[in-house]
Every structure is written in structure tokens, then in C-alpha cells.
Amino acid sequence: MFRILKKSLKTGVVTGQHPAAAPPEEISTSEAKDKARPFLSSLAFRAVDTGSCNACEMEMNALANPVYDIERFGIHIAASPRHADALVVTGPVTVNMERALKDVYQQTPDPKIVIALGDCAINCGVFKGSYAVTGPVEKHIPVDLRIPGCPPRPAEILKALQELRTGTGSNTD
Amino acid sequence: MTESRSCDAVLTAAFPSIVQKDVVQRECSHFLISKDLLPAITRYLHTQAGLHGRLTLLWAVDNRPAHNTYGLHYLFTLEPSRRWVLLSTELAGNDRLFPSITPHIHAAQWYEREIRDLFGLIPQGHPDLRRLVRHEHWPKGTHPLKKDFPWDHVLGRQQGEHHFRRIEGEGVFEVPVGPIHAGIIEPGHFRFSVAGEPIMQLELHHFWTHRGVEKLFEQHTLIAAVPLAERVSGDTTIGHSLAYCQAIESLLHLEVPRRGRYLRSLFLELERLHNHLGDVGAICNDTAYALPHAHCSRMKEQIMQLNDRLTGSRFLRGVNRVGGVAIDLTAAQLAEIVAEMDRIEQDFSELESIIAHNASLIDRLETTGVLTERTAWDHAVVGVVGRASGLDQDLRRDRPFAAYDELPVKVVNYRYGDVRARMRVRMDEIHESIRLVREIRLKIPQGPVAVEPSCVAQAGEWALSAVEGWRGEILYMVMAGENGTIHRCKVRDPSYANWPAIQQAVLGNIIPDFPLINKSFSLSYAGNDL
Known part of the structure; x- marks a missing residue:
């Protein structure tokens, strides 16, 4: 008990202790902003990996750590597409995952937004052209926001999400 | 050095027909063998006291453009000396059959199924010849690692369904999980058979992120x-x-x-x-x-x-x-x-x-x-x-x-x-x-x-x-x-x-402990599926 308390006091608050992110490379369109308006104060996203190398997943998991603490912006990770407002898709869409991606899109209730996270989801990255890759995410489902990077840093993901929802991208510390 | 020589000597004494080759690789012996001898030699390597070979890697190479053969290579690590032993065999370009070693060496099971999927070579005697990498919707007769398969050709889909091993009986039911999971995890499918709380059987169905x-x-x-x-x-x-x-x-x-x-x-x-x-x-x-x-x-x-x-x-x-x-x-x-x-x-x-x-x-x-x-x-x-x-x-x-x-x-x-x-x-x-x-x-x-x-x-x-x-x-x-x-x-x-x-x-x-066990293994799906 005292051990835990001592540890917590010693550690203090670490939230926000990360280098500032560069401004988003791609500004979200006004259409995407309109679609994101219902989720201004609360956004539940479901992560869908359609063939990523798992670096993007690691950075998404990092968003939930005490340093980035994504929940303070009202963003949380849903356990099922049926509870989600947004799909965050990573990786090129592999032949084996194509059907699953389309299913998950159908299962997500409207209104919804789709975010392509990482270079592979946007243009297939190093896996472009392979016999096992059917194409980028937007070939199969409509994409509203693209967050490039291989992988994008957590601070950059936060900034892009904030820019989408508030139009500024400035209030992530 | 004496130890390594003795390993090689033991092998050549037991199987006089094998040919030893020179290798540049350090701490490695390389033997050429005929494919009929495969099960016997691998079993000997695996079980013989003092050799205790662990199957480390099994791979196939399509040499048809130059030599009209397929190469099959079996790499073992001898546990006592940590030395590598590589066994190589060749299949003629029109010979699609090779003897399976899975009945004796369990660790070969996925490697051999993978070779069948990607090269179209058939491991004879393999107890489980369902598809592994190419899910059932891949068209028949398409083997991407063959040299005549174009690297950028995306195939159409055919009808097909994966058949899981079934346990049947009163009170037995199946729990399917995946390919998309609840957390931020990569895709994979797990099929549990349970009766009450304890897991009676788990079967993996992976390779969703196969990117070639x-x-x-x-x-x-x-x-x-x-x-x-x-x-x-x-x-x-x-x-x-x-x-x-x-x-x-x-x-x-x-x-x-x-x-x-x-x-x-x-x-x-x-x-x-x-x-x-x-x-x-x-x-x-x-x-x-x-x-x-x-x-x-x-x-x-x-x-x-x-x-x-x-x-x-x-x-x-x-x-x-x-x-x-x-x-x-x-x-x-x-x-x-x-x-x-x-x-x-x-x-x-x-x-x-x-x-x-x-x-x-x-x-x-x-x-x-x-x-x-x-x-x-x-x-x-x-x-x-x-x-x-x-x-x-x-x-x-x-x-x-x-x-x-x-x-x-x-x-x-x-x-x-x-x-x-x-x-x-x-x-x-x-x-x-x-x-x-x-x-x-x-x-x-x-x-x-x-x-x-x-x-x-x-x-x-x-x-x-x-x-x-x-x-x-x-x-x-x-x-x-x-x-x-x-x-x-x-x-x-x-x-x-x-x-x-x-x-x-x-x-x-129990199933609620599965995520914990899975996390303690902490395996990669992308690295597995390739």
C-alpha cells in the first residue's frame, strides 16, 4: 500500500511530457470536419489492422499510456465496431483481410468516420504491388482522414485527430 | 572441433550414402541426401542421444529457371553442441511429392503446409493438409513463390470455407474469436471448443496479414x-x-x-x-x-x-x-x-x-x-x-x-x-x-x-x-x-x-485466461503471416 503510494507520489504527473508534434501534413477537408462534428466531445474509435507490420498498432497503444493519455480529449478505444464512431485502419488491405474490412465497415453504425493511419493504409507503403495486397484502404471503403507516417508518432496522431475535431490542432499541449 | 567432427562422423557412419558438402557458414555441417532418406535421417538427428537435433528452419527454393529442380533444406540445431546441421535434397522440376517428416518431428507441421501452399509441393504422409497461408478463397493451383507466378498479380476469389477440427458432444460448444479483436491487436482467428469453463481445444487460423x-x-x-x-x-x-x-x-x-x-x-x-x-x-x-x-x-x-x-x-x-x-x-x-x-x-x-x-x-x-x-x-x-x-x-x-x-x-x-x-x-x-x-x-x-x-x-x-x-x-x-x-x-x-x-x-x-496466456507469449502476427 505505502509502496504504491510512494511510487505514485515519486512519479508525479507525466502527461504531456513528449516532444511537440509537427503540424499535420494533411489538413482535413471541410466535409470530413462536418462528419466529425457529432463527435466533438466524445469519439470512440475501433482499430482495424488489415495487414500492418504492427508498428502503427504500437503507436496507437502508446496513445493510451499516461504520457499521451488520449482519454483526456474524450477519445476512447471501443472494443467492437458496433460501439464505434470511427474506424482507424492500418496497413495495406491484404487479400485475406479484404472481406473482414468490408464487414467491419458495415457493422459500424452511421454516422461514422474512417481514418487511414500510416503510409501503408494510404498508399500500401513498401508492400505496394504485392500479389497478396489488394490496394489502399480507400479502394474498399471511403476514407475521411489520412495520417501519414511510417509509423506516425503518437503526438502526430493526437494532433491530426484534434485538427479534425476542432479545426485547430493546437490544444494538444 | 573434435565434437563437431564426431557429429559428422556419427551421421556419415549411420547413413553411408549421404554426401558432405563444404560450407562457408561457421559451425555448420551440410549434407546432400536423397529424398527417400529424409524421414530416416531427420528422425535419427532428432531422437538420437548425443545429437538431439531441434528443427530450426525448413525452406524450399524454386531452382527451375536454371536447374529444373526444387531444393528442400532442413536446418537442425544440435542441442548439446549448438552446432547447425543442414540437410538438402532436390526434387526434379516435375516431381511434386516429398516425404513428410511431421509424423516424427512435430515442429515441421506448419513449414510443410506452408511449402505446399506457396510452392505446390506436397508433403506425403502429412497428417493435416488443410491450407495454411492461402486461405480457402484463393484459387486452386496458385502457388505464389513459384518463379513463374507474377509477383504483382492479385487473384480473384473462389468459394471455400475453412474446416476447423470439431469436438462434438453434449454441452460442447465453440467460441470463435477474431480476426478482428477487441483491443488494438493484429488480426488472427482463434476457435475454442469448451464444455463448461475449461478449454478442450484451441485451433489457430492465422495468416490474415499475409502480404507476400x-x-x-x-x-x-x-x-x-x-x-x-x-x-x-x-x-x-x-x-x-x-x-x-x-x-x-x-x-x-x-x-x-x-x-x-x-x-x-x-x-x-x-x-x-x-x-x-x-x-x-x-x-x-x-x-x-x-x-x-x-x-x-x-x-x-x-x-x-x-x-x-x-x-x-x-x-x-x-x-x-x-x-x-x-x-x-x-x-x-x-x-x-x-x-x-x-x-x-x-x-x-x-x-x-x-x-x-x-x-x-x-x-x-x-x-x-x-x-x-x-x-x-x-x-x-x-x-x-x-x-x-x-x-x-x-x-x-x-x-x-x-x-x-x-x-x-x-x-x-x-x-x-x-x-x-x-x-x-x-x-x-x-x-x-x-x-x-x-x-x-x-x-x-x-x-x-x-x-x-x-x-x-x-x-x-x-x-x-x-x-x-x-x-x-x-x-x-x-x-x-x-x-x-x-x-x-x-x-x-x-x-x-x-x-x-x-x-x-x-x-x-478457462477462456478468460486466454488473453493473459496469449499476452505472456506476446507473438507477432505480421512476422508470422509474412
Whole structure:
């Protein structure tokens, strides 16, 4: 008990202790902003990996750590597409995952937004052209926001999400 | 040396018809055998006292363009001496059958099914010939790693359904999980059969993220494929790129400068640290104990930010290159790393005592998901999972690479094979890695960090390379093609060896413990599916 308390006091608050992110490379369109308006104060996203190398997943998991603490912006990770407002898709869409991606899109209730996270989801990255890759995410489902990077840093993901929802991208510390 | 000669002598005495070949690979014997002898020799290697061969890698090569043959290669590690024995056999170009060794050597099961899917060669006598990599909707007769299959041709879909092994009876029901999971995890399908609470059977259905990595390698030149190797499994960027670079360096006869080798060890240990820290936290989190998870993910973040400051990449991408490393560190940067290590060691030690004093956590971890030493051996399990089940193996000690010949590693070993043992292995390895980083700073010599590749590899030359990544042994086999291209690149992530074992470790456990057991294995889907 005292051990835990001592540890917590010693550690203090670490939230926000990360280098500032560069401004988003791609500004979200006004259409995407309109679609994101219902989720201004609360956004539940479901992560869908359609063939990523798992670096993007690691950075998404990092968003939930005490340093980035994504929940303070009202963003949380849903356990099922049926509870989600947004799909965050990573990786090129592999032949084996194509059907699953389309299913998950159908299962997500409207209104919804789709975010392509990482270079592979946007243009297939190093896996472009392979016999096992059917194409980028937007070939199969409509994409509203693209967050490039291989992988994008957590601070950059936060900034892009904030820019989408508030139009500024400035209030992530 | 006498020991190695005696292994070879024992083999040639038992099987006079086999032909020994010269190899450049160190600590490796190479034999040519006829395919009919395969089951007998592999069984002898595997079971004979004193040899005790563990199937390490099995791969096929399509040599038809030049020689009208397929090559099949079986790599064994002899446990007592850690020596490699490579058995090679050839199939005529129109011969599609080879004898399966799976009935004697369980660990071959996925390799042989994979060869059937990707090359169309059929392992005769294999007990389970369902598709593995190509899911059932792939058209019949399409085998992507054959040389006449175009690398960029996406096939249409056909009808087809995967048939799971079924257990039937009163009160038995199936629980399907995946391919898309509840957390932020990669895709994979698990099919449980349960009666009441305990799991009676688990069957994996993986390879959803199959991206055709091995075929993509063949589109690159030897020098230019490093970025692809870094993206085989993103969390093992250094492990995979190092294994790939080492294979190319032995093909091109490059000697990496000592400072470069030390830096490679340093970065490999940093990668091990941030992944082990993340896993220890995640194991606690899967018992709903969130506090260590928060602390561990904070420490993991500190190391990833350190990586970013040192190299410009949180995953250490772009660090390894053929011939050495692309980034040199100043004395001030090395001091910064060691200072960070000191902080983390203190921080983590405090957390360890919190974890160790939580009786309900330890109670949940003990005897959960037991993988016995025998089952681990039969599945040829590697890395952290193997070391938690009593298999004493670590390539950093057994086949030193990078700078490990000058940096002795204390190999962690536990015998119980439960979730707690796997967590303890990681905890001890965190301390060992921090110690190694300190030692590297003391021992690192001055000098260049890389050499430029000068010569070219002859078509048909090949090299094997092995690296102990944070999960376990990563293997690469690279065969050169014409004009500096890659003819074949076989990639083996440790996940590929360890995934089938999880089906045994969960038996008798309850489904709510599955995420915990799965996390304690902490395997990659991307590295497995390729």
C-alpha cells in the first residue's frame, strides 16, 4: 500500500511530457470536419489492422499510456465496431483481410468516420504491388482522414485527430 | 572441433550414402541426401542421444529457371553442441511429392503446409493438409513463390470455407474469436471448443496479414531490401534488419567494424528493453491490474523517446544498413543512454517489488497456461517462451553475433512454463539488458561504424543468419540471384515457431485466461503471416 503510494507520489504527473508534434501534413477537408462534428466531445474509435507490420498498432497503444493519455480529449478505444464512431485502419488491405474490412465497415453504425493511419493504409507503403495486397484502404471503403507516417508518432496522431475535431490542432499541449 | 567432427562422423557412419558438402557458414555441417532418406535421417538427428537435433528452419527454393529442380533444406540445431546441421535434397522440376517428416518431428507441421501452399509441393504422409497461408478463397493451383507466378498479380476469389477440427458432444460448444479483436491487436482467428469453463481445444487460423513479404524481397537488390526487412514485424525493426544485414554481409564477405558491431548490440538491447517493459505491463493489465501497466508503458515511452532523440525514429528504423550501422553515437549520447538506463533500473526495481508483493496477481499468474518442457521441445519453441519452459537457449551466447562474442550474456532460465515464468524471464532480461548497455558503453572501441560493400555475390550463393531478437531467434536465409538481386529470401520470425505451442498451453485453462496466456507469449502476427 505505502509502496504504491510512494511510487505514485515519486512519479508525479507525466502527461504531456513528449516532444511537440509537427503540424499535420494533411489538413482535413471541410466535409470530413462536418462528419466529425457529432463527435466533438466524445469519439470512440475501433482499430482495424488489415495487414500492418504492427508498428502503427504500437503507436496507437502508446496513445493510451499516461504520457499521451488520449482519454483526456474524450477519445476512447471501443472494443467492437458496433460501439464505434470511427474506424482507424492500418496497413495495406491484404487479400485475406479484404472481406473482414468490408464487414467491419458495415457493422459500424452511421454516422461514422474512417481514418487511414500510416503510409501503408494510404498508399500500401513498401508492400505496394504485392500479389497478396489488394490496394489502399480507400479502394474498399471511403476514407475521411489520412495520417501519414511510417509509423506516425503518437503526438502526430493526437494532433491530426484534434485538427479534425476542432479545426485547430493546437490544444494538444 | 573434435565434437563437431564426431557429429559428422556419427551421421556419415549411420547413413553411408549421404554426401558432405563444404560450407562457408561457421559451425555448420551440410549434407546432400536423397529424398527417400529424409524421414530416416531427420528422425535419427532428432531422437538420437548425443545429437538431439531441434528443427530450426525448413525452406524450399524454386531452382527451375536454371536447374529444373526444387531444393528442400532442413536446418537442425544440435542441442548439446549448438552446432547447425543442414540437410538438402532436390526434387526434379516435375516431381511434386516429398516425404513428410511431421509424423516424427512435430515442429515441421506448419513449414510443410506452408511449402505446399506457396510452392505446390506436397508433403506425403502429412497428417493435416488443410491450407495454411492461402486461405480457402484463393484459387486452386496458385502457388505464389513459384518463379513463374507474377509477383504483382492479385487473384480473384473462389468459394471455400475453412474446416476447423470439431469436438462434438453434449454441452460442447465453440467460441470463435477474431480476426478482428477487441483491443488494438493484429488480426488472427482463434476457435475454442469448451464444455463448461475449461478449454478442450484451441485451433489457430492465422495468416490474415499475409502480404507476400518473401516474394517482395525477390523484387529488390541485396543492398536495397533493408527497409522491407524492418517492416516484417514493426516491433522487431532492429532484430529483423540486423538478421537480414548479417546474411547479406556474409554473402558479400563484408567484415563489419567493431564499433558498428557494438552499436548493433546496443540498439538490439534497447529494442528488447522497450518491448519487454511493454509486455510486463500488459501481462499485469490482462489481470486487470492497471497500475504496473501505467508505470511500464510510461517507462517504455521513455525509451522510445530516447530512441527518437538518438536516431530520429522511435522504432530505430534506418539504423542498420548492409556493412554496419548508418548512425554513430557521440560519447555524450552514450552517457545519456546510460543515465536513462540508471533511472529506468531504479524505477523498474521499485515496480518489481510492488508486483512481487501482490499476492492476488501472483496467484493468477502461477500455474496458468503451463507449457511443459517436453511440449516446448516437441514444438521447437524458441526465445522467451522456451526459456520460461526450461529450454536453455539464447543465440547471444550460443552463436554470438554483433558484439556478443565480447559481451557474455547471462541467460535467464525458468522451468515452470507458466505465465509467471514468462513474466519473470522478461523481468530478469530487462536487468540483463541494462547491464549489457552499461558494459557496451565501457567497452565500445573507436573507429568507423560501417564498410562499403565492394564485391558482388554469385548467383546461387546463399547465407544463413540468426539473431536473438527480443522474442527469440530470428532466422534469415538469403540466396543471391543474377546481378545482385535476391533469388530467395526465407524469413523466420520466432512467432512462427511459437504460435502452434499456444494451442497446447491453453488446454484446461478457462477462456478468460486466454488473453493473459496469449499476452505472456506476446507473438507477432505480421512476422508470422509474412
